[in-house]
Amino acid sequence: MEKRNYVECTKVLLPLRDALDVISGKWKLPILIAINHGNKRFREIERSIPKITTKVLAKELKDLEEHKLIKRTVYDSSPVLIEYSTLPYAGTLDKVVEELVDWGINHRKQVLGK
Amino acid sequence: MEKRNYVECTKVLLPLRDALDVISGKWKLPILIAINHGNKRFREIERSIPKITTKVLAKELKDLEEHKLIKRTVYDSSPVLIEYSTLPYAGTLDKVVEELVDWGINHRKQVLGK
DNA sequence: AATGCTGATTACTTATAGGTAACTGATATA
DNA sequence: TATATCAGTTACCTATAAGTAATCAGCATT
Incomplete structure (x- = not known):
């Protein structure tokens, strides 16, 4: 018999940590929201989020792509046009964001x- | 007529930022959860959250108290006993945490x- | 020809979050 | 008397997040 002088709660803490790893930080959710509102181009997203910088936006867009939350589409027009859009998986975050x-x-x- | 080359979404971004300011970071939600699970004493909370350190716990408990999410009660026994408990306002975060x-x-x- | 927009990248700097480890005073236990 | 527990505090250090500012090539506009 071990004495446990605290209440175990890692079953909740572990998935919570997983979620926080993906969405925490100052910018990821704002970027997802901006895209969901219809801002698709890099500069549109940048202008729609007050105080964000080019550098941070570029980096966070890459992270979101890696996490399969958004996709980056290159249109082979002249000049080339790049559009960001949310993937269906990002929709699973809607309730979290809403709350x-x-x-x-x-x-x-x-x-x-x- | 102004031309607006992006979609406004600050009405959503501002409250989201407010929420993230309170709950983001690695430790605040884990601490709230640990307390809600019944861990009331400083060392209990500390032991129930893997990898947290004394220093970080002390600091985050202060923050949570300032944000009116928990309260710190000093029992004038011998030795003095200190208990942390969540305030009703913390319950408003339950759905967020659940999601x-x-x-x-x-x-x-x-x-x-x- | 000069300027500005596009979607970025780079180098440098600052700020903040978090980690390490030692230590405190009061009390309790062996 | 020695050791341990309680609830922290302190000083120091590191890692990461984020900010600043300049720059890029390709194209369009003036």
Whole structure:
């Protein structure tokens, strides 16, 4: 018989960590949202997210592509046109985002004092 | 008439940013979960979260207290006993956490390959 | 010919999150 | 008396996130 002087909760902590690894950071969810709102081009996304920089956007777009959340399409026009779009898998984050946004709206009202 | 060459989405981005400011980082949600599972004492919480350090735990507990998500109770026994517990406001994060955990479970299966 | 837009990349710097390890004073146990 | 536990604090260091600013080639506009 071991004495366990705490309550085990790793079964919840591990998947939570997995999720946070993908979506945490300042920019990933904002970028997904910007694309979902219809911003497809690099500069459109950049302009739609206040304070983001070119460098950070480029890096985060790569991360999101690697995580299979968005895809990058190159149209062989002249000049070449590049479009970003969310993949179906990104849709699985919709409820998470929705909950976060609702929580943020309420938090601003209740705690940050409007 | 202004030409707007991107789609506005700050109405969503601002509350999302507010929410991420409170819960993002590696440790805040894990700590809330550990407390919700019944770990009340400092060392219990510490032991229930793999890899967390004393220093980080102390700092994050202060942050969570400031954000009105937990409270710290000092029992004037001998020796003094300190207990952390979640405040009702922390319950408003339950759905967010639930969605994140579910997403993490699925992500591990689908993308990380079990 | 000069300027500006596209989708970026690069080098450099700063800020912040987090990790390491030692240590505290009060109390309790062996 | 020695050791351990409790709830932390402190100083120092490192790794990563993010910001600043310049630059790129290709093309279009003025």
